[in-house]
Amino acid sequence: MAMCTQLSKKSLFLLSKAKLASSTGPVAAAGFVRHASDDLKSAFEAKIGPFQAEVKAFRQSHGNTKVGEITVDMMYGGMRGMKGLVTETSVLDPDEGIRFRGFTIPDCQDKLPKAPGGQEPLPEGLFWLLLTGEIPTEAQVQSVSKEWAARAALPSHVVNMLNNFPANLHPMSQFAAAIAALNSESKFAKAYADGLHKSKYWDPVYEDSMDLIAKLPVVAATIYNNLYRDGATPAPIDPEKDWAHNFTQMIGYQDPMFTELMRLYLTIHTDHEGGNVSAHATHLVGSALSDPYLSLCAGMCGLAGPLHGLANQEVLVFLSKVAKDIGLDANDEQLKEYVWGLLKSGQVVPGYGHAVLRKTDPRYTCQREFALKHLPDDKLFKLVSNLYSVVPPILMETGKVKNPWPNVDAHSGVLLQYYGMKEMNYYTVLFGVSRALGVCSSLVWDRALGLPLERPKSMSTEGLKKLVKA
Missing domain, CATH: 1.10.580.10 (Citrate Synthase, domain 1)
Known part of the structure; x- marks a missing residue:
C-alpha cells in the first residue's frame, strides 16, 4: 500500500504492464510466450518501457535496502562474492549452474530453434532470448540470421x-x-x-x-x-x-x-x-x-x-603431458597416482574448479553428451572421461577444494581437436x-535502463585499518 501512494497513475499503469510482461519472462520455463513480431528490434523495444517502470518502482521502494555484507577479505580477494552489479541476461547459481533468462542449458537445447536437419540450438535464438526474455520462433531466428x-x-x-x-x-x-x-x-x-x-x-x-x-x-x-x-x-x-x-x-x-x-x-x-x-x-x-x-x-x-579465456589451452597442454607421461590408455590407478603426484608437487588439475559453481559445469555436460554421440571412441575424449571419474574424489579428499567438478574448459578443446582445429x-x-x-x-x-557511469569507492590499506579499527 505504501508503494502505491508513492506512484503516479501512469507509473502504476506501466508497472502493471511490467508485471504482466514479467509473468512471461524469465519466461517461466514452462508455458513460455512467443512474440508476434519477427523483427528483433521491435520485440526488444516493446520490453523497454514496462521494464524501466518496474525497475523505477523497485528502486523507489527498496533503494536503501542493504544487500549482503562486504568483508576485508572480499576487498583484497578480487571482490569475490560481492554483490554490486545488475545483469539481466543470465544468472550463475552455485548449485543449478547457468540460466539464460531463467532457462537452463538443457532447456535451451530443447526449446531454441535449430537449423534444418540440425540438433543443436542456433546462437541467433539465444541472442533473441537474452535481449527479450522470450523463446523465438523459427521465423524470428531466420530474420536475425x-x-x-x-x-x-x-x-x-x-x-x-x-x-x-x-x-x-x-x-x-x-x-x-x-x-x-x-x-x-x-x-x-x-x-x-x-x-x-x-x-x-x-x-x-x-x-x-x-x-x-x-x-x-x-x-x-x-x-x-x-x-x-x-x-x-x-x-x-x-x-x-x-x-x-x-x-x-x-x-x-x-x-x-x-x-x-x-x-x-x-x-x-x-x-x-x-x-x-x-x-x-x-x-x-x-x-x-x-x-x-x-x-x-x-x-x-x-x-x-x-586466468580467463586461455583455460582450455591449458587443459590441452595438461592432457598432452598426461598422454606423454603415462599414455592415452592409462587406467584409473595410473591416473590416480599421476593426479596425486601433481597435487603434492603444488600444481593444479586444469579444467577443474570454478569461482562460483559448486557442481559439474552444465557447459561441460552438454559437450560431453555431444562427444558421446559423435566421437565416443576418440582416445583423447576417453582420457577426459576417465579423468572425470578420477579427479573429483581426489580433490574432495584433499579437503581444500570448494568445487572439485570439471568446468567448460575441461572439454571444449578436445572437441575442437577432434574435428581438426589444432x-x-x-x-x-x-x-x-x-x-x-x-x-x-x-x-x-x-x-x-540508463545505468550510470560505474565508479566504485576504493580505499588504502591504512584507511581500511582505521575503518575497521584494526
Whole structure:
C-alpha cells in the first residue's frame, strides 16, 4: 500500500504492464510466450518501457535496502562474492549452474530453434532470448540470421589492417585491434556527437551491437585464414544460412558435425552473468558511454588473459603431458597416482574448479553428451572421461577444494581437436565471438535502463585499518 501512494497513475499503469510482461519472462520455463513480431528490434523495444517502470518502482521502494555484507577479505580477494552489479541476461547459481533468462542449458537445447536437419540450438535464438526474455520462433531466428548476413561486410581499412598484421601477432591481439578499428562505423558515437537524447541511447547501441556481432565471424575468419590457411579469402556469406554455418564455411571446415559443434559452442559460451572479466570489462567501459566496439574491445583484452579465456589451452597442454607421461590408455590407478603426484608437487588439475559453481559445469555436460554421440571412441575424449571419474574424489579428499567438478574448459578443446582445429592460440577468438552475444545484449539493456557511469569507492590499506579499527 505504501508503494502505491508513492506512484503516479501512469507509473502504476506501466508497472502493471511490467508485471504482466514479467509473468512471461524469465519466461517461466514452462508455458513460455512467443512474440508476434519477427523483427528483433521491435520485440526488444516493446520490453523497454514496462521494464524501466518496474525497475523505477523497485528502486523507489527498496533503494536503501542493504544487500549482503562486504568483508576485508572480499576487498583484497578480487571482490569475490560481492554483490554490486545488475545483469539481466543470465544468472550463475552455485548449485543449478547457468540460466539464460531463467532457462537452463538443457532447456535451451530443447526449446531454441535449430537449423534444418540440425540438433543443436542456433546462437541467433539465444541472442533473441537474452535481449527479450522470450523463446523465438523459427521465423524470428531466420530474420536475425538474414540481418546478420546483410550486415557482415568489413570496411576496407579493417581488412587491410588484418592482412598486414605480422604472423607473430597473437590472434587475440589481432581480434581486439580489429574490433577497436571497427569503431569507425559506430552509429552510437555519431548519434551522441549529434546530441541524441539519453533516453534513446539504446537505439544506436542496438544497431552497433547488431553490426558488430554480424562482422565478428568475418574478422575471426580473416585472422584464421591469414595465420593458418596461407591467406585464403573467406568464403562469401550465404544469406540463406545461419551465423555459425557461414563462419565454419569461411574458415574452410566442411564437416556438418563441426558446424553443429560450432552452433553449440557459440551458444553456450555467450554469457556467464556480469562479474566475469570479459562481461564486467565490457560493461564498465560501456558505462563511460564508449560505443560497443570500444567496450567489447576492452572485454576481449580481458578474455585474452591466462586466468580467463586461455583455460582450455591449458587443459590441452595438461592432457598432452598426461598422454606423454603415462599414455592415452592409462587406467584409473595410473591416473590416480599421476593426479596425486601433481597435487603434492603444488600444481593444479586444469579444467577443474570454478569461482562460483559448486557442481559439474552444465557447459561441460552438454559437450560431453555431444562427444558421446559423435566421437565416443576418440582416445583423447576417453582420457577426459576417465579423468572425470578420477579427479573429483581426489580433490574432495584433499579437503581444500570448494568445487572439485570439471568446468567448460575441461572439454571444449578436445572437441575442437577432434574435428581438426589444432591451433590452440585461436581458441580464445572462438570464445570471443560467442561472448559478444552476451555482453552486447547486456550493453543494450544498460543503455535502455540508463545505468550510470560505474565508479566504485576504493580505499588504502591504512584507511581500511582505521575503518575497521584494526
